[in-house]
Amino acid sequence: xxxxxxxxxKEKVLLLGNEAIVRGALEAGLRVGAAYPGTPSSEIGNNxxxxxxxxxxxxxEFSTNEKVATEVAAAAAAAGLRSLTCMKHVGLNVAxxxxxxxxxxxxxxGMVIVVADDPSCHSSQNEQDSRYYARLSGLPLLEPATxxxxxxxxxxxxxxxxxxxxxxxxxxxxRVSHARGIVxxxxxxxxxxxxKGEFKKDPRRWVPIPAVARVRHQVLLxxxxxxxxxxxxxxxxYQYGKGKQGIxxxxxxxxxxxxxxxxxxxxDQVKVLVLGFTHPHPxxxxxxxxxxxxxxxxxxxxxxxLEEAARVVAQExxxxxxxxxxxxxxxxxxxxxxxxxxKKAMADAFGISFPEGEKIDVxxxxxxxxxxxxxxxxxxxxxxxxxxxxxxxxxxxxxxSIFPTDIGCYTLGILPPIQMADYLICMGSxxxxxxxxxxxxxxxxxxxxxxxxxxxAGLSPLANAVFNKHNFTLVIMDNETTAMTGHQPxxxxxxxxxxxxxxxxxxxxxxxxxxxxxxxxxxxPYRKEEAKALVKPLLGKKELSxxxxxxxxxxxxxxxxxx
Numbered sequence: 253x254x255x256x257x258x259x260x261x262k263e264k265v266l267l268l269g270n271e272a273i274v275r276g277a278l279e280a281g282l283r284v285g286a287a288y289p290g291t292p293s294s295e296i297g298n299n300x301x302x303x304x305x306x307x308x309x310x311x312x313e314f315s316t317n318e319k320v321a322t323e324v325a326a327a328a329a330a331a332g333l334r335s336l337t338c339m340k341h342v343g344l345n346v347a348x349x350x351x352x353x354x355x356x357x358x359x360x361x362g363m364v365i366v367v368a369d370d371p372s373c374h375s376s377q378n379e380q381d382s383r384y385y386a387r388l389s390g391l392p393l394l395e396p397a398t399x400x401x402x403x404x405x406x407x408x409x410x411x412x413x414x415x416x417x418x419x420x421x422x423x424x425x426x427r428v429s430h431a432r433g434i435v436x437x438x439x440x441x442x443x444x445x446x447x448k449g450e451f452k453k454d455p456r457r458w459v460p461i462p463a464v465a466r467v468r469h470q471v472l473l474x475x476x477x478x479x480x481x482x483x484x485x486x487x488x489x490y491q492y493g494k495g496k497q498g499i500x501x502x503x504x505x506x507x508x509x510x511x512x513x514x515x516x517x518x519x520d521q522v523k524v525l526v527l528g529f530t531h532p533h534p535x536x537x538x539x540x541x542x543x544x545x546x547x548x549x550x551x552x553x554x555x556x557x558l559e560e561a562a563r564v565v566a567q568e569x570x571x572x573x574x575x576x577x578x579x580x581x582x583x584x585x586x587x588x589x590x591x592x593x594x595k596k597a598m599a600d601a602f603g604i605s606f607p608e609g610e611k612i613d614v615x616x617x618x619x620x621x622x623x624x625x626x627x628x629x630x631x632x633x634x635x636x637x638x639x640x641x642x643x644x645x646x647x648x649x650x651x652x653s654i655f656p657t658d659i660g661c662y663t664l665g666i667l668p669p670i671q672m673a674d675y676l677i678c679m680g681s682x683x684x685x686x687x688x689x690x691x692x693x694x695x696x697x698x699x700x701x702x703x704x705x706x707x708x709a710g711l712s713p714l715a716n717a718v719f720n721k722h723n724f725t726l727v728i729m730d731n732e733t734t735a736m737t738g739h740q741p742x743x744x745x746x747x748x749x750x751x752x753x754x755x756x757x758x759x760x761x762x763x764x765x766x767x768x769x770x771x772x773x774x775x776x777p778y779r780k781e782e783a784k785a786l787v788k789p790l791l792g793k794k795e796l797s798x799x800x801x802x803x804x805x806x807x808x809x810x811x812x813x814x815x
Contacts, residue, residue, distance in 0.1 A: 680709025
């Protein structure tokens with residue numbers, strides 16, 4: 253039995269934040285889940301994918317991208333079932349088109365959208381703060397600080413969603429998603445049999461043509477007024493301590509504040525407001541807190557989201573309070589916090605003198621060499637890169653070539669000795685950006701994309717390249733899995749776990765040809781000389797061509813072989 257469904261009510265278990273979200277969703281009666289994997293959210297989908305085979309009443313799928321996953325979950329919620337989708341922060345950009353209109357039409361069953369932000373870019377190409385999507389869309393947003401809160405807020409989010417008939421965003425960060433903590437669990441919902449919902453037709457709600465959308469926008473604004481009142485009294489927002497020096501904080505930063513207040517016994521000097529329900533802002537709660545203190549430090553990672561809210565409330569209520577944070581230079585707008593950063597900010601803001609601990613002499617420790625991530629030994633991507641690189645060198649085109657790349661293991665082609673990654677924006681940009689380079693330059697363009705990324709965001713730009721007669725070579729690196737995020741399935745894989753044996757396979761070469769690409773070849777990159785002979789004619793052409801390098805991820809192959 254899967255560990256997340258094995259635990260009994262009131263049992264205390266050690267869970268990742270992401271695992272706590274899964275357990276909370278299963279206790280709340282989740283029926284339909286859909287996701288595209290993306291670190292730091294991946295464990296949510298991975299666990300639901302496995303658990304569904306033990307619970308007949310649960311359905312989960314890995315969708316081809318985040319927009320599709322959001323639409324799957326939204327439809328289930330429209331039919332009255334509780335649903336969940338999860339993604340990393342940049343995945344929310346992909347889902348945003350659906351998200352904005354979904355806020356208008358709403359849901360019937362509870363729907364939770366988990367988005368995991370990545371301060372310090374541990375596995376991402378930017379540090380965006382997804383809280384602004386809550387403001388942009390007009391949806392409620394919750395922020396847990398610990399695995400226990402992640403578990404509790406997930407359950408709360410489903411109830412809140414059904415009360416407001418709106419999706420609810422649950423925002424985590426890397427440290428919340430991947431920290432382990434004690435979670436006291438409750439009772440699982442019943443999953444003994446499959447449950448079907450019922451969709452009640454109502455075009456004046458579910459079909460947002462302009463006349464409908466104008467009305468639904470007003471409905472959304474009224475619901476946000478209700479949500480503001482709920483936020484004001486929500487148990488997810490709480491205070492501790494007393495004094496005229498105040499701190500407003502949320503998410504993982506709340507843990508650092510708590511530790512410092514406890515360690516230095518500041519409860520009689522510093523009053524802390526922890527916000528878990530952060531959009532819409534609990535306006536009256538914020539006003540009361542600001543009224544009770546003289547100085548306030550807002551401690552939050554990334555953007556000054558709560559800081560700006562506090563300043564607006566203070567201005568609207570005519571409150572004379574000194575608000576400090578990012579705008580005043582006390583805290584940075586980039587990267588993750590750590591206790592030392594928060595301690596210094598508190599010292600500067602409140603004039604608190606923190607005694608320095610004894611410094612440990614580490615001068616004798618030799619400097620460690622850097623250990624950047626790298627392609628695994630035996631990875632087929634290594635062989636593909638070398639096949640292309642050596643062939644271009646033989647053609648005298650290596651120095652003249654631009655190499656757009658994409659999101660996945662193969663992004664590591666930027667490192668020596670490969671060094672074949674010149675341009676990257678987002679998922680699928682390795683097919684869209686060559687269209688621009690082919691128009692704007694005389695360089696030869698050879699771009700790289702993975703199989704999962706190709707299905708995620710590569711089909712549309714490839715159709716564009718065919719229709720507009722762009723000149724570049726696209727290398728699709730088919731390793732039969734979504735390797736970087738944990739070996740999730742892809743539509744093209746032949747090598748698969750037995751649970752997926754009945755799923756149809758979508759052949760990449762057939763798809764490429766169906767889109768109208770005339771120059772297509774499939775190679776085995778491990779057969780180097782044979783592969784070079786096959787790709788050489790395509791790399792020498794001045795027209796669109798596609799090379800499919802097909803060989804399974806070596807780690808994935810070992811996992812499947814064991815089972």
